[in-house]
Amino acid sequence: MRVLTPIKLTVDISQLKYESSGEPLIDIAPRKMGDSDKCAIEEAVRLKEKHNAHTVVVTVGSTPDHERMVRDAYAMGIDEGYIIEVDGHENLQAVNVGEIIASMAEKTGPYDLIILGAGSLDTHSYTLGPIVASRIGIPIIASVDSLNYVEGYIEAKSVMEDGTYIYRSKPPLVVTVTTEANEPRIPTLKTILKSKKMEVKRLSIEQLGVRLEKVGLVEVKKYIIQRKNIVWDASEDFEKAVDNLVNLLVGEV
Amino acid sequence: MSEKYDVVVVGGGPAGLSVAYFLADKGYTVVVLERGLEPGSKNVFGGRVYSYPLDKYFPGWRRDAPIERWVRREMLSILCRENMASIGYQLSRKPDGHDSFTVFLSRLLKWMASKVEEKNVLLASNVRVDEMLFRDGVACGVRAGEDKIEAEYVVIAEGANTLLLEKHGLRGRPSPRDIAVGVKEVVRVGREKINERFGLGDEEGLAQFLISPVFGGGFIYTMKEYVSVGVVYRLSFNNHVEGKDVIEELRMHPEISKLLEGGVPVEYSAHIIREGGYKDLMSKPYGKGYVVVGDAAGLILNTGFTVRGVDLAIESGRLAAEAITKTSPGEELSIYMDLLRRSGIIDALKKFKNVPKILSNQRIYVEYPDLICKLLDNIYSVDEFPETLNESLKKAVKGKTSIIRLLLDLLMTVRSL
Ligand SMILES: Cc1cc2nc3c(=O)[nH]c(=O)nc-3n(C[C@H](O)[C@H](O)[C@H](O)COP(=O)(O)OP(=O)(O)OC[C@H]3O[C@@H](n4cnc5c(N)ncnc54)[C@H](O)[C@@H]3O)c2cc1C
Numbered sequence: 001m002r003v004l005t006p007i008k009l010t011v012d013i014s015q016l017k018y019e020s021s022g023e024p025l026i027d028i029a030p031r032k033m034g035d036s037d038k039c040a041i042e043e044a045v046r047l048k049e050k051h052n053a054h055t056v057v058v059t060v061g062s063t064p065d066h067e068r069m070v071r072d073a074y075a076m077g078i079d080e081g082y083i084i085e086v087d088g089h090e091n092l093q094a095v096n097v098g099e100i101i102a103s104m105a106e107k108t109g110p111y112d113l114i115i116l117g118a119g120s121l122d123t124h125s126y127t128l129g130p131i132v133a134s135r136i137g138i139p140i141i142a143s144v145d146s147l148n149y150v151e152g153y154i155e156a157k158s159v160m161e162d163g164t165y166i167y168r169s170k171p172p173l174v175v176t177v178t179t180e181a182n183e184p185r186i187p188t189l190k191t192i193l194k195s196k197k198m199e200v201k202r203l204s205i206e207q208l209g210v211r212l213e214k215v216g217l218v219e220v221k222k223y224i225i226q227r228k229n230i231v232w233d234a235s236e237d238f239e240k241a242v243d244n245l246v247n248l249l250v251g252e253v
Numbered sequence: 254m255s256e257k258y259d260v261v262v263v264g265g266g267p268a269g270l271s272v273a274y275f276l277a278d279k280g281y282t283v284v285v286l287e288r289g290l291e292p293g294s295k296n297v298f299g300g301r302v303y304s305y306p307l308d309k310y311f312p313g314w315r316r317d318a319p320i321e322r323w324v325r326r327e328m329l330s331i332l333c334r335e336n337m338a339s340i341g342y343q344l345s346r347k348p349d350g351h352d353s354f355t356v357f358l359s360r361l362l363k364w365m366a367s368k369v370e371e372k373n374v375l376l377a378s379n380v381r382v383d384e385m386l387f388r389d390g391v392a393c394g395v396r397a398g399e400d401k402i403e404a405e406y407v408v409i410a411e412g413a414n415t416l417l418l419e420k421h422g423l424r425g426r427p428s429p430r431d432i433a434v435g436v437k438e439v440v441r442v443g444r445e446k447i448n449e450r451f452g453l454g455d456e457e458g459l460a461q462f463l464i465s466p467v468f469g470g471g472f473i474y475t476m477k478e479y480v481s482v483g484v485v486y487r488l489s490f491n492n493h494v495e496g497k498d499v500i501e502e503l504r505m506h507p508e509i510s511k512l513l514e515g516g517v518p519v520e521y522s523a524h525i526i527r528e529g530g531y532k533d534l535m536s537k538p539y540g541k542g543y544v545v546v547g548d549a550a551g552l553i554l555n556t557g558f559t560v561r562g563v564d565l566a567i568e569s570g571r572l573a574a575e576a577i578t579k580t581s582p583g584e585e586l587s588i589y590m591d592l593l594r595r596s597g598i599i600d601a602l603k604k605f606k607n608v609p610k611i612l613s614n615q616r617i618y619v620e621y622p623d624l625i626c627k628l629l630d631n632i633y634s635v636d637e638f639p640e641t642l643n644e645s646l647k648k649a650v651k652g653k654t655s656i657i658r659l660l661l662d663l664l665m666t667v668r669s670l
Contacts, residue, residue, distance in 0.1 A: 017519045025441070028519060068291070189400035192377045193256060193284065 001053040001149070001171070003044045004111040006101045006128070007037040007073060009065055009089075033069045036117030038076075038184040039177050043115050043147050045077035045185070051149050056111070058082040058104050060097050061089030067200055074195035075187030082108065085204045086212075093215045098131030103208040105136060112171035113154065118143045118178045129176035140174040141167045145181055258282045258375075260577065261395055261404035263382045263417060265292040267358075267563045268547025269410030270365045271570030275310075277372035279578055284375040284404075286397060291378045292366040293359030296412070297437060297524035299560060300474030300481040301460050302361065305351040306567040311368070319360035321476040322458025324353045326451070328473075332465040333626030337508040355458040355474045355481075357439075358563070385409075385421055385543070391583045392542035405582040407543040408573060410566075413527050415549050423545075424535060429488045431529035431609065433469075436500050437483035440516035444478050450512050451475055462559065465506075466622045468499040473512075480513060485526060485560075528555055531606035534599070539586040544573040552598065556605055565598060572596060621662070 012030045019025060047053040057073045059066050062085045070081035084100055086092070092100075105111055114133075119126045126142070133140035144156040144167075156175055158165045187195070205212070230248065234241035260276055262269045265287030273283045289295035301324060307314045330339040370376055385407055386394040394403040411417050418424035444455070451459045453475065463471035471484040484499045500521075503509055527533050527548065534551035538544060546552070547566035554561040576589035593599050631648055 017517060019517055020515065025517070025519065028441075187379065189286070189377065189380050189397040189402065190256070192380055193375060193402075196375050196377060 001047065001051055001113065002109065002111045003047055003053045003055050003113045003115060004105055004109070005037070005040045005044045005055065005057045005073075005078070005115050006132070007041065007057050007059050007069060008034055008097075008117070009059065009061060009063070009069055010034045031065045033072060034117050036119060036177060036179050036181075038117075039179055039181045040115045040117045041073050041076050041078060042182045042184040043175075043177055044113075046182070047113070047149060048077060048079070053113075054079055056080045056082070056108065058084060058101060060084045060086060060092065060100050062086075062202065063089075070200050071195045071198070072187070074198050075191045076185055077191065080201070081198075082201045082203055084208070085202055092212075093217065094127045094131055095215050096212050098128055098135055099213065100205060100208065100210050101128075102132050102135040103210050104203065105132070107203075107208055110172065114172075114174045115147075116174065116176045118176040126176075129174050133174040136172075136174075138172045138174060139169050140176070141169060142176045144175050144177050147175060147177065147181065257403040258284045259404060260284070260406045260408060261286065261402050262408040262410055263385075263395060264410035264412060264547075264549070265289070265362070265366065265376060265378070266296050266410060266412055266547060266566060267362065267365065268412075268549070268552075268566035268570045269408065270362065270369050271310075271567045272408050272410065272546055272573050273369050273374045273376075274365070274372065275571050275574030276577060277369065277374045279574070281577075284377065284402065285369070286380045286382050286395065286402075287376065287378045288381040289378060291363070292376065293362035294378075296358050296362060297435060297522045298358045298563065299435070299437065299472045299483055300355045300357075300476065301353050301559065302356055303351060303353045303561060303564040306564050306571070308351055310567070310571060318364050319356060321355040321357065322453070323347070323456055324355060324460045325457040326453065326459040328459065328461040330461060330463050331622045331625055332463055332467070332471075332503075332506055332508070333622070333630070335507050336626065336630070337506075338625055338629055353460070355460070355476055357476065361563075382411075382417060385417065387542075390541055392540065405542070406577050406586075408577075409543060409545045409549055410547050410570070411549045413525050413548040413553070418545065418549060423540070424549075427527055427529060427533065431527060431533055433485050433487045433526045433528045434523060435483055435485045435526045436523045437481060437521070438500050438504070438518050439476075439520035440480050440482065440513050440518050441478060442480050442513060442516040446515070447475050447478070447480060460559070463503075464622050465503070466619045466626075467502055471503055473509075479519070480516065482509070482513070487528070526555075526560070527551060527553060528609050530555065530609040531602045532609075534602055537590070538593075539576070539589045541585050542583060544576060544586045544589050546570050546573045552593075552602070554602060554605060555608055568596065568598060569593065 009031045011026060012032045016029050017025045041057065044053065044055045048055050055078045057070060057078050059069060062083050066083055070083060073081060082104060084104060086100065105114060116129045118129070129140055129142055141156045143158055145159050146157045148155045153168045153170055154173060154175065156167045158167070232241040232244050259281040260283045262273050262283060262285040265285050269285055270292065273285045277283050307318065325344045327342045328339050330337050366376055380397050382395045382397050384396050385392055386396055386401060392407040394401055395407060409418060415424050419426055447453065448455065453459060459473065459475045461473040463473065465471060468484050469486045474481045482503060484503055486499055504513060529551065535545060538550040546569045548562055550569065552565045552569045554565060572592040573589055576586050576592055579588050580586050
């Protein structure tokens, strides 16, 4: 079995700082591998341990941080890693990234399973998995909380609000996993040292024959919470202001 | 199976990276183990590095090192309650000898790490070393988690918090009197505003040392777009304040807040500083198969006006590397101490050996700054009838401290600086 795990370098939103105007300071925010990507790697490595899968990662972008991320994947147990060289990787839209990953999968594959993190930390669009699946033309099981390989079938469980769904599909297919899927392993000294000596392969989008679609982001709208802006002056009659507030809150429920 | 290298270095700070650099240069196989996510992620410092070791060992560094600004303006300031008293020294051009520059330590270390990796050193981050390994009294490797690494030589470059050395009884726990906490904030102010507010050219930087009756010592360094402000407070006399509060105190001071106005704090960090000075220097920073470099060995110089740690860390790293090349595996690395002595580092530390005493004297930080503020206040608040200097002084001193004591302290300070 061959398993591909695309991983993304994302803005570490837990470390995001803001301008006094409220604008986030994206340029100085640290970057890291997304949390659900780590879970995807963990699933791939478990398939390697249980079913002797050959595991591959790919990332789009070629900064030193990308290389570090591929090595982190090696330290977790991944066998082979690719960096796709492309300019302006942070401005690429999911359609383009999906096209790049699908082409990469066709060129270096075939793969029985493509495991992705369900949503990335920064954009959270949940679209990459479906795009890759439809572009290659294979099924997808999305937002999976646990994954098994049983007698030639991938069996995936997905816990939803209205119940737990269990899907079965024959490979090849795409699976996206949530951060509930597992507890990603922490690399050890030995695996880290080994990861330092492994080769990181590089491919350019020209080598993949990818022509980037001219897709651009038109606008991002902030999610604005409408405030009611009800203000009571509590300096005169504190008790009354409290009563007003309580009444209002009771009325809301 | 355990892997074997010539040298294993614990700690990827300036000291550890420089040992690795010099040894790899001589053909040794070296692995550096760093607990942080990457080199530089766990190191805290104010902002200024002296150029001389880089001039000596990293030819061409001025071209590619991540220098922020060259220090051309030095200031010593006393923060009074609302006002500030300063002495400034401006250099209109590069000094004749070596100079100093402001830099983010994290970036300098990333840069050093790239130089080290070019020489085929294995740099493994996210690895915490749990213990040193010994065989027949000779250091022979380290253990991290379940994994062991064997090496002919072990270099301890773990920084000021010497947990590993203490664990093996190679160094005692420092007394709280000799420990200070450095708290730093980096504020994005913008290049133009910095130039304007601090009176600097594009490449010119400021290094300012602060004395405050409220929190003790502090510093300001200007980067290109950022200002680094920090406080160094002694646990022994400020033990009821918290780092966050002191730095807040500093930022809110009217004279400081003017400089930082509109800026966005983008980084906050804290670290211990050993301020024991000469007496905190390890008398035997080596043994069979191991050497101790940088802050871990006590190689940090606080002259009262500046903290010098990075340059000594690099220098001691080079000397440790030389000692290793001259000592067979399994033998005492005593040459290292000889090299440190010959280099003048030990003498320099000795020369400033009384500084810790002064820095731990509360009067220096609290009473005298207060007194100077009062004095200046009296002199410069012009009333109808002027006071003589003597009258002002008497008024300022009143009820605070005796003039004799003041003179004695002054004498002691002058003699030790
Ligand atoms: C607030 C403050 C301001 C300062 N200002 C200046 C200044 O302006 N100029 C100057 O020259 N110096 C300054 N210094 C001092 C300077 O930062 C230090 O002297 C210098 O960083 C020492 O280098 P080092 O390599 O010995 O130790 P460190 O820089 O502390 O590096 C030690 C490294 O070892 C790692 N480590 C520790 N234990 C383990 C373990 N068990 N396993 C794996 N890794 C481990 C740590 O993560 C760390 O990266 C300042 C210090 C402070 C705290």
